Amino acid sequence: MSLISMARAGSRCLARPSLFRRLMIAQAITLFLLWTLLMGLTVHEASTTNDILDNDAIFAAVLSVADNLAHYPERQRESLARMVDALNDVQHGAEGADARPTNAPFLVALLVWQDDKLVYRSSERVPLVRQTRFSVREDHETRGSTFRVRTLRSRHTATEATLVVPDLREHVLTFHSRGLFVLPLLISLPFLMLPAGWSVYRALRPWNQLSDEIAKRDPADMRPFQIATRVGELQPFVASVNLLLERVRKSATRERALIADAAHELRTPLAAMRVNAEALHDCTGDSGQRELLDALIRCNMRASRLVNQLLQLSRNEGMADTMILQQLRLDTLVQNRLAAFDPLAGKYGVELELQIMDAPITIEGDYESLISLIDNLVDNAIKYSPQGGRVTVQIERVKNGVCLIVHDEGPGIAEHQRERVFDRFYRCPDASQTGSGLGLAIVRSVLNRHGASITLSRSTIGLGLAARVDFVG
Structure with a gap:
């Protein structure tokens, strides 16, 4: 770092409350007090002795x-x-x-x-x-x-x-004889702040490195920080942060286990409830009762979907070390899943289209996780597209790997909400469809385990949203 850039950084740090400013002010006060003491001693000496008069x-x-x-x-x-x-x-x-x-x-x-x-x-x-x-x-x-x-x-x-x-x-x-010693100190006092600032900057550099590493960490990464430092004041802080990360990791593990156990326990009664509701629906001839049973079955289906999504999310977050990767035909996998969604698309009056460039396209991944990824993206695209709309899925090779893009013709997502929709249970305030708010959270968890990324933007072939997934390699 050049002296000019360091001076600019120092001026910015001095302009706002910071540890750097406190240390600089402390050094400036120390220098001022030392100079004042030296000046006082000089004045005292000059008032009591004189080299000329005493010679x-x-x-x-x-x-x-x-x-x-x-x-x-x-x-x-x-x-x-x-x-x-x-x-x-x-x-x-x-x-x-x-x-x-x-x-x-x-x-x-x-x-x-x-x-x-x-x-x-x-x-x-x-x-x-x-x-x-x-x-x-x-x-x-x-x-x-x-x-x-x-x-x-x-x-x-x-x-x-x-x-x-x-x-x-x-x-x-x-x-x-005395002025030659005092005046240069008085004149150079402002310039002494430059080496003082450099020393403070060097002293705070390990803290800045730790801050940068924390900022680069993924929220789901709970590994302890491995920072080789001999700074005594920093080691206890790193140890405390690692201890906190360990506690959060254990708490998240217990939370996932609780969610998984609860979801498993809920699947059986929900399935039994649906079987009984469907049986009653088929046996009764009363239109009012059939309408109530239809509403009960729909609620049961939403609850079952929520339970399955919770299980899938818990499984994705806990399988980082046990996930088995294999070579998969992404084009074939997407084609099969679109065929499975054909009834749902027909129900909503939406047309499905698949565009594959340079088949076959192979990636390394976990089969069940990728199915969950594709299902959630396509399911959202179908539900939010208007009747008579089209959902287009594109697969192509790019410079650094493989790209999967799902286009819809729905209302899209506001730019300031495109990052928040990946949070658990978050739903846009103006969402027109019901849901649990877990679909994109599951997508993000799958992508994190595969080292892939997702970007939400305005569709280039429709009026809705484009969800672009990039697989590296």
């Missing part, structure tokens, strides 16, 4: 020059000016007097008295301060500015040298 060797050199050149005023002033320039150059970090701007504020100023007479003043901006106590640092305020001064007197003559430095704020925030 007696500088005073000794100034007094020596002033005494030795006392009879040569011009040379005396020139030598003292060079010494002051040298001190300011050191403080400014410049190499020579020419490198220092002419309008730069002075950091060191010098006053020299001989026999109570001022013989040298390094700048007109320097206040005329004369101490009565020697070798003591004092603060003097002049015209709203505070200066720190120290004076030493020659042991052999009446010569006095006074060094003057500006107030504390200017002294700290300029390019001198």
Whole structure:
């Protein structure tokens, strides 16, 4: 990932509440506190010590020059000016007097008295301060500015040298021995967030990888996550997620077993109920009773279909490890199932059509599961097609495998509902036919076991829905 893309991702993360933002803010606060502490220490050190004022060797050199050149005023002033320039150059970090701007504020100023007479003043901006106590640092305020001064007197003559430095704020925030350390830190503080962001991004990368793997998981995949990581904080989280998956898997297994057992138990009484209802229907001659028995038989048929669908769904979801795959002629299988649906199509006044490209077409699959898949797709297409409509089934080879498409001429399914119709017991609010809402859930479970996929779209040869199934290989 480039620095630009990483910066963009970081800005997006900082724009919304996230762990990344919290860590970045924590690092920024930490850097600010460290800088504040360093600044406080620097200010404290600058207020208690001064390398220039506390250096007696500088005073000794100034007094020596002033005494030795006392009879040569011009040379005396020139030598003292060079010494002051040298001190300011050191403080400014410049190499020579020419490198220092002419309008730069002075950091060191010098006053020299001989026999109570001022013989040298390094700048007109320097206040005329004369101490009565020697070798003591004092603060003097002049015209709203505070200066720190120290004076030493020659042991052999009446010569006095006074060094003057500006107030504390200017002294700290300029390019001198302390400023060279503080100012770069102050200037580079915003840029320190880039490596901080990179370190946070690297620290969160294992979490992002886990998030991506969770997002790619199929809802029915309950296998534990196998993530090789040495991140101590992530291992307990992965272990907890795997434990949750194991609990959900066991709960789903118990649920399937309960549904299967209940469906098995219901099949026998439903069958007996239908036999008795049909027997009574044939024996009675009363039209009112026959009508009631017809309604009872229809309800029994719907209940039996629901039980069979529950059994099929439970079987499909539990046979992932026991499913036996074999080479099957898909074209023959579809042709046989369409023949079985011919009576139902005649009842609804719907015509069935089969289009096969490049027969024979063979796939690897489970026979019973594929029958369930075809039956549910064709059954839905017939029921939702209008009287006089047509259901067209196409089988063809495509680049990556085999394609099965079922077209109808019904009302279709709204685009925002095409994913939800695969949920158990879900029915479109505007559905015109009765049903259990399990047909497409069974289709999806069969396709998941065969590594196939299904897409719902607008039909290209009719006005209804097209259900396209793609078998890989």
